[in-house]
Amino acid sequence: MHTVLVTGGLGFIGSHTVIALNENGYEVIIADNLANSKMEVLNRLEIITGKRFKFYNVDCCDESALRVVFEENTIDSIIHFAGLKAVGESVVMPYEYYSNNINSMLTVIKLMREYKVNNLVFSSSATVYGMSEDVPFTEESPLGICTNPYGWTKWMIEQILRDCSKAYSDLKVILLRYFNPVGAHESGLIGEDPRGIPNNLFPYISKVATGSLERLTIHGGDYDTPDGTCLRDYIHVCDLADGHVKAINYMAKLESGVDVFNLGTGKGTSVIEAVKAFEKACGHEINNVIGPRRSGDLPVCYASTDKAERLLGFKASRTIEDMCESCWNWQSKNPNGLPEDN
Numbered sequence: 001m002h003t004v005l006v007t008g009g010l011g012f013i014g015s016h017t018v019i020a021l022n023e024n025g026y027e028v029i030i031a032d033n034l035a036n037s038k039m040e041v042l043n044r045l046e047i048i049t050g051k052r053f054k055f056y057n058v059d060c061c062d063e064s065a066l067r068v069v070f071e072e073n074t075i076d077s078i079i080h081f082a083g084l085k086a087v088g089e090s091v092v093m094p095y096e097y098y099s100n101n102i103n104s105m106l107t108v109i110k111l112m113r114e115y116k117v118n119n120l121v122f123s124s125s126a127t128v129y130g131m132s133e134d135v136p137f138t139e140e141s142p143l144g145i146c147t148n149p150y151g152w153t154k155w156m157i158e159q160i161l162r163d164c165s166k167a168y169s170d171l172k173v174i175l176l177r178y179f180n181p182v183g184a185h186e187s188g189l190i191g192e193d194p195r196g197i198p199n200n201l202f203p204y205i206s207k208v209a210t211g212s213l214e215r216l217t218i219h220g221g222d223y224d225t226p227d228g229t230c231l232r233d234y235i236h237v238c239d240l241a242d243g244h245v246k247a248i249n250y251m252a253k254l255e256s257g258v259d260v261f262n263l264g265t266g267k268g269t270s271v272i273e274a275v276k277a278f279e280k281a282c283g284h285e286i287n288n289v290i291g292p293r294r295s296g297d298l299p300v301c302y303a304s305t306d307k308a309e310r311l312l313g314f315k316a317s318r319t320i321e322d323m324c325e326s327c328w329n330w331q332s333k334n335p336n337g338l339p340e341d342n
């Protein structure tokens, strides 16, 4: 049995990926320090899959704590989701972002070398393409200048992994650049559960839909796009999870070195289109107003999906309507998110 260590496996994307790996016959071990997730996710995963996954409450920056995971298990591959991800927070807490995201990656690499674990999938982001307006982004598009510390951590970790794979000939790395993951598992038992007031569009719309936030402000209505609002490549988190399974499958074909794939749908959806689709899903209007532009926003961002389709055999199948319906199913069943851990 092929065992995958999923760091950050109780988080939004990690938890959905755990389900997909399990469905595809992989053995899963989860390591998460609960910095942005709750133990209840593990219970929910058990309800969904009928399986209690082996879980370690460890900080991936803590070498001696993480060593226990490598000591107690034979790990074949690692998917490294663990990291802090809030763009705005990273601007006011740069030290915490650089320290957590880079040290956790370095510690994982160190232990991978020591325990001869050679397969790594890393959660990167479309943010590494910077502010280029040359869409769609292909994997060959030049990396850009990031606009915040969070983006730079992804950019820097990609470089660290490229350097490591050149030096360590056994190491195989797949960088997955996600576009905008949204939606939730069809059960409505797990989904995105941000703390505080959300910054991202879908969590914000969801909170307006449940009535816990009054109104969505659309950041800018005067872009050079069909309806004046920004276009993004929203991808259903369950499609994204399947993309990780395909990446782990593809590892066997990769001799060594780094390969990189975009995970998106290849389609841009405007903020107004997203709001309309969500209104249809929840059955009522989403109170909104057009406000000023948000600094650092690209007018249009979507992926070229050719490479992932050709080499991974990955093609996202779920529509924006599916994303909104599943998001609403999760949000309406859990209007206050998951219960806090005791």
Ligand code: NAD
Binding pocket: 007, 008, 009, 010, 011, 012, 013, 014, 031, 032, 033, 034, 035, 036, 037, 058, 059, 060, 061, 080, 081, 082, 083, 084, 085, 100, 104, 123, 124, 125, 126, 178, 179, 180, 181
């Ligand atoms: P998330 O915050 O829901 O999940 C991350 C998980 O990692 C959390 O459970 C958190 O507790 C854990 N974690 C953080 N630091 C840790 C550490 N030092 N040790 C152990 N666990 C730690 O975020 P997500 O949306 O599931 O994102 C997963 C990964 O994908 C992140 O690396 C993120 O940067 C990346 N990513 C996310 C998006 C997005 O829009 N959600 C887009 C591109 C890339």
Ligand code: UDP
Binding pocket: 180, 199, 200, 201, 202, 204, 216, 217, 218, 219, 220, 230, 231, 232, 271, 294, 297
């Ligand atoms: N957005 C918005 N109002 C919000 C949050 C987001 O209009 O309260 C817009 C944002 O300007 C962008 C799109 O929704 O055009 C997606 O934003 P998000 O932060 O979710 O993703 P990102 O910009 O990082 O791709």
